[in-house]
Amino acid sequence: MDPRTSAQDVMRCDLCETAVVQMHCDTCLVNLCTACVGKHMISDESKDHKVVKFQSRKSTPLCPGCTTHSKERCEMYCNQCDIPVCVYCITSDQHLGHKILPLIQVCVEKKEKIINERNELNETIYPTYQDIASDVQNRMSQLEKEYGDLSTAITKHGEDWHREIDKLVKKLKAEVDEMKNTQLQTLQKHLDKINKKMSDIKDEIDSVDIALDTNDMSKLFSAESNIKIYRSLPHKIMPSLPQFIPGKIEADQVSKLFGSLSSSSLSLNKHGYGMTTPQKSPEAGFSPPVKQLLDEPETVTTIVTGYRSLYIVACLNEEEIWTRGNDSTMKLYSINQGSLKSITTKSGNKPTDIAVTKSGDLVYTDYSDRTVNIVKNEKIEEVIRLQNWSPLGVCSTSSGDLLVIMYSDDFTQTKVVSYSGSTEKQTIQFDGKGQPLYSGGYYRYITENRNLDICVSDLGAKAVVVVNQAGKLRFRYTGHTPAPKNKSFNPRGITTDSQSHILTADSYNNCVHIIDQDGQFLRYIDCGLSEPWGLCIDTNDNLFVAHTKNKTEVIIKIKYMYIK
Incomplete structure (x- = not known):
């Protein structure tokens, strides 16, 4: 070899x-x-x-060869020209006054940068892509399961319909048999009477024939027929059959009665993934668990307040809730300890709406004073002062901005304005056809959904108006039929939960409506509510409702979802 x-x-x-x-x-x-x-x-x-x-x-x-001096190697680096240079280049006028560094130093720094980038690719970026791929795969598997569950639910609903139709067919056929038997029995009795008379007539004829055949005159004179009786004929009975009037089958009505599918969507969230780091914090990559609505919501706690009229509630955390009543004082209540503290508005006016920021500060609007204010360490700071407009509802967004809904002094215009601090970022007022998105009027409340939609309860329009982050109208929800009290939709407080459900209080129908992020009605929550107004949801998706119970203003905590 x-x-x-x-x-x-x-x-x-x-x-x-x-x-x-x-x-x-x-x-x-x-x-x-x-x-x-x-x-x-x-x-x-x-x-x-x-x-x-x-x-x-x-x-x-x-070292690389010099492009200007072919026999020389570049052992230095011109920082200003960003090129390697040789000793002859350095002495030339071209690099006079330039910062010259040893090439080896530049290479070491370059190498260190490349090593850091390689380490980032290897230790951070690639594992992140692995996590993203795993997440997408998990979502695909989850979709397969959930779409399978959806098909099963539709099939089961169809079977329920078949059972109900079979019951109805059986019931109608039983009614037909009962009507038939009743009429046949009546006709049979009538026939029996006729046959009896026919037998009597036959006997009468035989008796007359005997009298006619005798030559005994006395018998002839004594013979007498009952023909008058038989001349009165029996009544004629005409059965009247029932008619089957089939209901008109219209595809759209059947679809409406049977149920329909809400639209599906794939939303692109540019900030949906976070970079994986070698030492990952427990909160990193957190996504809320999938939850389902309870068949029967349940009341967990009732907090009795001292208000004569209680309107707005805003969750500070799982245990504490800010409230606004019919005076200038805003109170913080604890589920277990009752009233904790009070804050009086700076102007002495009644606040219009309250909200809690991401950092836990209280925000309130002052309609009469035309201001939006924030309470930090129990000190009130004016954030926004309006001209020719008055603020109504307010909420704090996931980005830390404020959304304020307001209307003009002449009560003809309503708009939503987004603020970063006191700086106006965006105004939302008209739809794509130039028509007003919101009606005029006083009671307007606002919240941001998890998908960044902006949701407004518009009492004047008797609707929940939802626009996307860009201010484009997505839908208007105008209630669901039948309503619990069969009264018109009267939306008041509004909030959203971790599943992007939208919840709004309906004070006329003594309930809370739950709709999904596309405006499809899901169900009502009543739990014995009476004139519900303010709503808020804590981080565990517990619902807090301000309402009147036995002429007492209370807050009730309601559990309406469970982890799937």
Whole structure:
């Protein structure tokens, strides 16, 4: 076997191809034996050959050749021109006054940067993409299951319909049989009476025939028929059959009665994924668990307040709720300890609406004073002062901005304005056809949904108006039929939960409506509510409702969802 071609052989010199490699030229990247080093050094005298031991190969930095001075190597770097330079370049006027650095220093910094970027790719970015791929795969698997559950639910609903139709058919056929038997029995009795009379008539005829056949005159004179009785014929009974009037089958009505599917969507959230880090915090990558609505919502706690009229509630946390009644004082209540503290508005006016920011500060609007204010460490700061407009509802967004709904002094215009601090960022007032999105009027409440939609309860329009983040109208929800009290939809307080459900209080029908993010009605919550007004939801998706119970203003905590 030729040792030079054996897979088990050691490396050989690139020049003689026989001797074992002992040296290496870092300049030419050539492997050499000791005997061939001299030959290689004189083979190209234009180069500055850097010959090192084979084990130390690539340890000598190989400087690039100068593009201006062909026989020179660039061992320096012009920071201003961002190019390697040789000693002759440095002395030229082209780089006069420029900052010149050793090329090796620049390379070390460049190498360090590349190493850091490689480490980021290897330790952070690639694992993040692995997590994203896993997340997408999990979502696909979840979709398969949930769409399967959806198909099963539709099939089961269809079976329920078939059972109900079979029951109805059976009931109608039983009614037909009962009507038939009743009429047949009546006719049979009538027939029996007729047959009896026919028998009597036959006997009468036989008696007359006997009298006529005798020559006994006395018998003839004594014979007398009852023909007058038989001349009065029996009544004619005409059965009247019932008619089957089939209901008109209209596809759209059947679809409406049977049920329909809300639209599906795939939303693109540019900030939906967070970068995976080697030391991940417990909160990183958190996504809310999938929850389902309870068949029967249940009241967990009742908090009795001292208000004569209670309107608005805003959750500070799972245990504490800010409230607004019919005076200038806003009170913080604890589920377990009752009233904790009170804040009076700066102007002494009654606040119009209240909300809690992401940082836990209280925000309130002052309609009479035309201001939006924030309470920090129990000190009130004016954030916004309006001109020719008065603020109504307010909410704090996921980005920390404020959304304020307001209407003009002449009561003809209503708009939503987004603020970053006191700076106006966006105004939402008209739809794509230039028509007003909102009606005029006093009671307007606002919230931001998890998908960043802006939801407004518009009492004047008797609707919930939902626009997307860009202010484009998505839908108007005008209530559901039948309503619990069969009264018109009267929306008041509004809030949203972790599943992007929209909840709004309906004070006329003594209930809370739950709709999905596309405006499809899901169900009512009543729980014995009376004139519900303010709503808020804590981080565990518990619903708090301000309402009147036995002429007492209370807050009730309602559990209406469970983790799937």
